[in-house]
Amino acid sequence: MAVAKPKAKTSEPDAAENLAALRTRIAERYDGLSNRLQQIAKFVLDHPNDIALETVVVIAERAGVPPSALIRFAQALDYSGFREMQRVFQAPLASRSPSYAERVRGLALDRAEQEEEDGPYHFLARFCAASAVALEHIQEVLTPEQLGQAVDLLVKARQVYVVAQRRSFPVAAYLAYALPHSEKPTHLLDGLGGMLDEQVRSIQPDDALIAISFSPYARETAAIVERAAARGASVIVISDSMVSPISRFASVFFEIKDAEVQGFRSLTASLCLAQTLAVGLAMRSPGGK
Amino acid sequence: MAVAKPKAKTSEPDAAENLAALRTRIAERYDGLSNRLQQIAKFVLDHPNDIALETVVVIAERAGVPPSALIRFAQALDYSGFREMQRVFQAPLASRSPSYAERVRGLALDRAEQEEEDGPYHFLARFCAASAVALEHIQEVLTPEQLGQAVDLLVKARQVYVVAQRRSFPVAAYLAYALPHSEKPTHLLDGLGGMLDEQVRSIQPDDALIAISFSPYARETAAIVERAAARGASVIVISDSMVSPISRFASVFFEIKDAEVQGFRSLTASLCLAQTLAVGLAMRSPGGK
DNA sequence: TGGAATCTGCAACATTTTTTCCAACTGTTC
DNA sequence: GAACAGTTGGAAAAAATGTTGCAGATTCCA
Known part of the structure; x- marks a missing residue:
C-alpha cells in the first residue's frame, strides 16, 4: 500500500493533508489563538463529523459562535477558506468503504501495473x-x-x-x-x-x-x-x-x-x-x- | 441495536427515513423510471458516499449525467429536491457509523461470552x-x-x-x-x-x-x-x-x-x-x- | 410514417452558503 | 481614563449550488 510522503514538517496545509496532521496543527497553534478561536478549535476537534457534513451556519449554531468566526478559524490555519478545511474532514468519511468497488478495482489496477509478474501465484494472492x-x-x-x-x-x-x-x-x-x-x-x-x-x-x-x-x-x-x-x-x-x-x-x-x-x-x-x-x-x- | 420501524408500506419519504428504506424504494420504482433515471439509480446505489459528500455538479460528472437529471431523480422519489435526499445518505456517516461499531462490539461480547450469544449475524462475523x-x-x-x-x-x-x-x-x-x-x-x-x-x-x-x-x-x-x-x-x-x-x-x-x-x-x-x-x-x- | 407524449440537456434563474468588510467592543498600557 | 491593538458579530457582497423552464431529441404508438 502506498504510504503518503513523510511530511515531517507541519505548517503548510497540503491539499491532500489528512485529518491527523490537521489535528496536530490545531494543537500546535492552539495557544496562539484568540479566545473565540480556541473555543472553535475545541469544538472542531470534538465534532469532526459535524465539520465534515454540515454547513457553516449550522456548525456555527451548534458551536455557539457566529459563522464568520469559523471562516476566520480556517484561515488562521492557513486554509484559503472554510471549504478547504472541510475537505480534510470529509476525506476519511469518503474512504469509509471507499465505494468498495473502487478498492476491488484498485486490486485489478495493481495487477495491471505488474503486468510482467503474472504467474499463478500472483493470482492466488490477488484472489485472497x-x-x-x-x-x-x-x-x-x-x-x-x-x-x-x-x-x-x-x-x-x-x-x-x-x-x-x-x-x-x-x-x-x-x-x-x-x-x-x-x-x-x-x-x-x-x-x-x-x-x-x-x-x-x-x-x-x-x-x-x-x-x-x-x-x-x-x-x-x-x-x-x-x-x-x-x-x-x-x-x-x-x-x-x-x-x-x-x-x-x-x-x-x-x-x-x-x-x-x-x-x-x-x-x-x-x-x-x-x-x-x-x-x-x-x-x-x-x-x- | 434499535430496529427500524417495520415500514411495510413503502411510498412516502419520511424525514427520518434511513438509507435501507430509501434503497428499497429505489429498487421498487426502478422499472417505472426512464433510462437516464435508471442509470442514476444504479450509480446512487453503488456510490452512496459520493451522494452524501459531493455536490450535484460533481456527482453528475462522475455519473456521466447532467446535473438536472439528479434533481429530477430525487424528485421522482418524492423528495422536494436533491438536498433532502442527500440528507438520507449523510445520516449514516454523521454518527461515525454507529451501527457498525455496535456490531463489532456485539461480536466482541459474543466472543467473550463464547457460546451464549448466537444470532446469525454473529456467525457471519465469525465466518468472515x-x-x-x-x-x-x-x-x-x-x-x-x-x-x-x-x-x-x-x-x-x-x-x-x-x-x-x-x-x-x-x-x-x-x-x-x-x-x-x-x-x-x-x-x-x-x-x-x-x-x-x-x-x-x-x-x-x-x-x-x-x-x-x-x-x-x-x-x-x-x-x-x-x-x-x-x-x-x-x-x-x-x-x-x-x-x-x-x-x-x-x-x-x-x-x-x-x-x-x-x-x-x-x-x-x-x-x-x-x-x-x-x-x-x-x-x-x-x-x- | 406521422404525431403525441415523454424524456433530455442546456442555460437562465432562485436560493443557499461562504466570505468579506466595517463598526463596535474588549482589554491593555501609559 | 484615554489611546491603541487586537478581537468580535452581524450585515452585505460574492460565490457556489440547487432548481426550473423551455426547446430540441427521442421514443412509443397508431
Missing part, C-alpha cells in the same frame, strides 16, 4: 486479497435483521428449494448439502433431464426458495423465482443488485458484491453468507447446538 | 473472520512451484475430470463451470444415475483429474483417484492432510486447512485455490489474455 475485502464488506452491508428474517423463513418453511445457475451453482450446491443436516427437507432445482418445470410445480405456499443469481442473470433462475413467488412461497434472494430481475420477488434480499479479479468473480462472500444461513438454521433446529 | 485467516494461511503454505505445476498439468491435459463429494462438491461444481471457459474440455464426475463407474472409464492417460476431499474422506472420491492414477492420468489433489487417503496418488498436492466455526467448515480457501487454477489456465490458453 480481493476475497478478504469482500468479506469485510458484507459484514458492513448485511444487517442482523436481514439474517434473522431469512433464518426465520427457513425455520418456518416446510421444505426449502434452492436454485442457481452457472457461476452461482456451487452456492446452491453447498446449501443443498448443508441444510439437510438440520433435518430440513431441501431440494436442489437443477433442471436435470429438463424437468425444471416439474420440479417447480412441487413448491407449496409454506415452502421457501433460496435463489442465487448474479449479472448476467440466468433466465431460468429469474423464471423460477417469479413462479415460486406466484405460488406463495417465501423467497430469499442473493444477488448483486437491488434492481436485478429476481430481487423484486424477494421476501428477504441480500446484496452481495463479490470480489472480482481479471473478470473472474469469486464466490467467497456468497458462500460465507450461505454458510451463515445454514448454521443459523442449525442453531434453531431441534437437534441443533 | 475465520475465512480471512484461512486466506492468509494458504498464501503462506502454497508455493508458486506447486501452482505452476498444477497449471502445467491442466494446460497439457486433453481433458480434465473433476470429482468431489458432499461438502467439497461446490468446489468441483465451480471448476466444472470455470475450466470450460478456457476451452478446456471438463467433466464433472457426479455419479448421476449410478454411472460413476462408467464415467471413470472415460479417463485416458493424457487426461488430468482434480480431486477435492476433506475429512471424513468420501469413499467414492478415494476410489476414483486411485483408479484415475492407475489409468495413467495426472492427479491434482486438494485435501486437508498429506496423509489423507487420496494424497498418495497425487501428482500435485495442495494442503488446505479451511476455516472452521462451530464445526462447520468453510470452503473459502478451497474455492480461492480453485479460482486461481482456473485463471491460471485461462492465462495460458489460446484465447486467454
Whole structure:
C-alpha cells in the first residue's frame, strides 16, 4: 500500500493533508489563538463529523459562535477558506468503504501495473486479497435483521428449494448439502433431464426458495423465482443488485458484491453468507447446538 | 441495536427515513423510471458516499449525467429536491457509523461470552473472520512451484475430470463451470444415475483429474483417484492432510486447512485455490489474455 | 410514417452558503 | 481614563449550488 510522503514538517496545509496532521496543527497553534478561536478549535476537534457534513451556519449554531468566526478559524490555519478545511474532514468519511468497488478495482489496477509478474501465484494472492475485502464488506452491508428474517423463513418453511445457475451453482450446491443436516427437507432445482418445470410445480405456499443469481442473470433462475413467488412461497434472494430481475420477488434480499479479479468473480462472500444461513438454521433446529 | 420501524408500506419519504428504506424504494420504482433515471439509480446505489459528500455538479460528472437529471431523480422519489435526499445518505456517516461499531462490539461480547450469544449475524462475523485467516494461511503454505505445476498439468491435459463429494462438491461444481471457459474440455464426475463407474472409464492417460476431499474422506472420491492414477492420468489433489487417503496418488498436492466455526467448515480457501487454477489456465490458453 | 407524449440537456434563474468588510467592543498600557 | 491593538458579530457582497423552464431529441404508438 502506498504510504503518503513523510511530511515531517507541519505548517503548510497540503491539499491532500489528512485529518491527523490537521489535528496536530490545531494543537500546535492552539495557544496562539484568540479566545473565540480556541473555543472553535475545541469544538472542531470534538465534532469532526459535524465539520465534515454540515454547513457553516449550522456548525456555527451548534458551536455557539457566529459563522464568520469559523471562516476566520480556517484561515488562521492557513486554509484559503472554510471549504478547504472541510475537505480534510470529509476525506476519511469518503474512504469509509471507499465505494468498495473502487478498492476491488484498485486490486485489478495493481495487477495491471505488474503486468510482467503474472504467474499463478500472483493470482492466488490477488484472489485472497480481493476475497478478504469482500468479506469485510458484507459484514458492513448485511444487517442482523436481514439474517434473522431469512433464518426465520427457513425455520418456518416446510421444505426449502434452492436454485442457481452457472457461476452461482456451487452456492446452491453447498446449501443443498448443508441444510439437510438440520433435518430440513431441501431440494436442489437443477433442471436435470429438463424437468425444471416439474420440479417447480412441487413448491407449496409454506415452502421457501433460496435463489442465487448474479449479472448476467440466468433466465431460468429469474423464471423460477417469479413462479415460486406466484405460488406463495417465501423467497430469499442473493444477488448483486437491488434492481436485478429476481430481487423484486424477494421476501428477504441480500446484496452481495463479490470480489472480482481479471473478470473472474469469486464466490467467497456468497458462500460465507450461505454458510451463515445454514448454521443459523442449525442453531434453531431441534437437534441443533 | 434499535430496529427500524417495520415500514411495510413503502411510498412516502419520511424525514427520518434511513438509507435501507430509501434503497428499497429505489429498487421498487426502478422499472417505472426512464433510462437516464435508471442509470442514476444504479450509480446512487453503488456510490452512496459520493451522494452524501459531493455536490450535484460533481456527482453528475462522475455519473456521466447532467446535473438536472439528479434533481429530477430525487424528485421522482418524492423528495422536494436533491438536498433532502442527500440528507438520507449523510445520516449514516454523521454518527461515525454507529451501527457498525455496535456490531463489532456485539461480536466482541459474543466472543467473550463464547457460546451464549448466537444470532446469525454473529456467525457471519465469525465466518468472515475465520475465512480471512484461512486466506492468509494458504498464501503462506502454497508455493508458486506447486501452482505452476498444477497449471502445467491442466494446460497439457486433453481433458480434465473433476470429482468431489458432499461438502467439497461446490468446489468441483465451480471448476466444472470455470475450466470450460478456457476451452478446456471438463467433466464433472457426479455419479448421476449410478454411472460413476462408467464415467471413470472415460479417463485416458493424457487426461488430468482434480480431486477435492476433506475429512471424513468420501469413499467414492478415494476410489476414483486411485483408479484415475492407475489409468495413467495426472492427479491434482486438494485435501486437508498429506496423509489423507487420496494424497498418495497425487501428482500435485495442495494442503488446505479451511476455516472452521462451530464445526462447520468453510470452503473459502478451497474455492480461492480453485479460482486461481482456473485463471491460471485461462492465462495460458489460446484465447486467454 | 406521422404525431403525441415523454424524456433530455442546456442555460437562465432562485436560493443557499461562504466570505468579506466595517463598526463596535474588549482589554491593555501609559 | 484615554489611546491603541487586537478581537468580535452581524450585515452585505460574492460565490457556489440547487432548481426550473423551455426547446430540441427521442421514443412509443397508431
